[in-house]
Amino acid sequence: MASDQNPRVVIIGGGFGGLQAARRLAHSPVRITLIDRKNHHTFQPLLYQVATAGISPGEIAAPIRWIVRGRHNVEVLLGEVQDFDLEKRVVRLPDLEVPYDYLIVAAGASHAYFGHDEWEPLAPGLKTIEDALEIRRRVLLAFELAERQAASGDGRVQLNFVIVGGGPTGVELAGTLAEISCQVLANEFRSIDPKSTRIILLEGGPRILPTYPEDLSRSAEEQLRHLGVEVHTSAMVTNVEPAAVLMGQTRLTAAVILWAAGVAASPLGKKLGAPVDRAGRVLVNPDLSVPGHSKVFVIGDLASLKNVQGKMLPGVAPVAMQEGTAAARNIEHDLRGEPRQNFHYFDKGNLATIGRAAAVAEFGKIHISGFVAWLSWLFVHIFFLIGFRNRMIVLIQWAWSYFTYERGARLITGEQSLPSWTALREEQEHSHKEQVRG
Numbered sequence: 001m002a003s004d005q006n007p008r009v010v011i012i013g014g015g016f017g018g019l020q021a022a023r024r025l026a027h028s029p030v031r032i033t034l035i036d037r038k039n040h041h042t043f044q045p046l047l048y049q050v051a052t053a054g055i056s057p058g059e060i061a062a063p064i065r066w067i068v069r070g071r072h073n074v075e076v077l078l079g080e081v082q083d084f085d086l087e088k089r090v091v092r093l094p095d096l097e098v099p100y101d102y103l104i105v106a107a108g109a110s111h112a113y114f115g116h117d118e119w120e121p122l123a124p125g126l127k128t129i130e131d132a133l134e135i136r137r138r139v140l141l142a143f144e145l146a147e148r149q150a151a152s153g154d155g156r157v158q159l160n161f162v163i164v165g166g167g168p169t170g171v172e173l174a175g176t177l178a179e180i181s182c183q184v185l186a187n188e189f190r191s192i193d194p195k196s197t198r199i200i201l202l203e204g205g206p207r208i209l210p211t212y213p214e215d216l217s218r219s220a221e222e223q224l225r226h227l228g229v230e231v232h233t234s235a236m237v238t239n240v241e242p243a244a245v246l247m248g249q250t251r252l253t254a255a256v257i258l259w260a261a262g263v264a265a266s267p268l269g270k271k272l273g274a275p276v277d278r279a280g281r282v283l284v285n286p287d288l289s290v291p292g293h294s295k296v297f298v299i300g301d302l303a304s305l306k307n308v309q310g311k312m313l314p315g316v317a318p319v320a321m322q323e324g325t326a327a328a329r330n331i332e333h334d335l336r337g338e339p340r341q342n343f344h345y346f347d348k349g350n351l352a353t354i355g356r357a358a359a360v361a362e363f364g365k366i367h368i369s370g371f372v373a374w375l376s377w378l379f380v381h382i383f384f385l386i387g388f389r390n391r392m393i394v395l396i397q398w399a400w401s402y403f404t405y406e407r408g409a410r411l412i413t414g415e416q417s418l419p420s421w422t423a424l425r426e427e428q429e430h431s432h433k434e435q436v437r438g
């Protein structure tokens with residue numbers, strides 16, 4: 001199958017789009033080189049579960065080499081692509097040049113701080129397993145530091161967790177953190193009351209889940225409030241400090257700040273030299289190729305394409321997967337001397353989870369909220385999770401934590417300090433002195 005005479009397809013990125021393209025092409029007369037800077041594929045929709053100690057990293061990530069192990073025309077290389085030479089048709093890694101006949105770039109996107117990259121260490125975003133573990137560390141550590149301080153008679157710190165961005169990731173983080181403080185940890189501390197933790201969700205626009213219909217945004221907000229989350233819309237963040245978020249003149253102290261606001265495409269998009277949109281996504285042709293380079297395709301979160309109604313395709317896994325299949329199919333058409341096909345997205349619906357038995361779902365004109373939406377969300381995510389073992393483990397863990405409120409992965413690893421803590425204590429001492437003076 002993998003004859004040296006066969007054309008070589010290089011795929012950058014073993015995420016949803018790149019893997020799908022590799023799977024489809026595995027049955028075609030091509031040699032495939034799949035390059036990723038990580039050795040694993042991450043199931044990003046469940047990252048928030050790792051960040052909130054519900055499941056362990058290994059249950060939502062799988063080695064790319066293992067996923068494609070039966071596909072003998074696929075080789076996997078670990079490495080970070082840095083550049084291209086589209087004239088010579090090579091992909092550049094720091095110590096290697098990989099030639100291609102066809103190139104599929106599926107390098108995805110990351111979080112953006114609206115030009116304020118200095119906010120990143122203070123307010124981590126959620127994109128990788130490493131990010132999820134850092135968020136888990138900060139959240140669990142905040143409770144521990146508060147307990148230790150209160151136990152030593154040093155006074156109680158008000159724990160505020162502020163989440164910036166009311167899209168699906170911000171909503172699921174806020175809902176789950178509310179459950180952790182009100183249910184999971186409620187009876188485990190002696191000097192603090194985890195239930196008094198404030199979970200505050202800030203959204204710059206007029207409503208949360210802005211890409212969903214208005215009735216579902218309203219329902220999501222109600223479900224969040226029911227869980228105890230404070231939702232603030234039209235709340236534009238203007239600055240982030242070690243222990244505070246500023247919105248103009250309003251200053252909100254925070255023990256933990258999480259960032260779920262902007263998205264920026266991989267910098268590889270700009271390196272292709274093609275036109276990009278404001279988020280850095282490549283404006284691809286309807287067949288997903290790059291203008292002026294018919295043998296180079298861009299797919300997934302890195303591609304910018306509108307549907308027939310002129311609406312921008314969302315940055316979600318089904319779009320990336322369907323584009324992966326479509327780009328692979330167009331390569332097959334080329335090899336058979338057939339005309340290419342334009343990409344059409346088949347939208348099966350959208351689901352956003354909020355917490356235990358709380359979610360919203362949109363299937364065309366059908367909109368559902370609450371338990372039924374949550375069940376649909378649960379089964380869709382279990383179904384698409386890679387590996388039978390992972391599906392079974394996650395299902396059992398969810399069933400267990402549904403009935404017991406336990407979260408099994410509550411490990412604090414790494415440093416035992418928080419960027420906010422010194423500033424929080426200083427503010428606490430200052431306000432105490434003011435009170436005494438007053």
Ligand SMILES: Cc1cc2nc3c(=O)[nH]c(=O)nc-3n(C[C@H](O)[C@H](O)[C@H](O)COP(=O)(O)OP(=O)(O)OC[C@H]3O[C@@H](n4cnc5c(N)ncnc54)[C@H](O)[C@@H]3O)c2cc1C
Nearest residue numbers: 013015016017036037044045081108300301315316317320
């Ligand atoms: C927290 C979170 C929750 C989400 N929830 C949902 C959800 O519930 N439902 C849904 O449909 N979508 C969800 N999404 C969006 C979905 O995950 C993305 O749309 C999807 O992953 C895009 O697929 P992709 O192949 O374009 O990129 P990715 O899946 O991000 O894959 C990109 C790959 O490229 C690799 N890479 C990047 N740069 C380089 C480089 N220079 N060299 C080598 N390799 C590189 C990365 O390591 C990665 O493996 C969520 C995303 C996040 C972050």
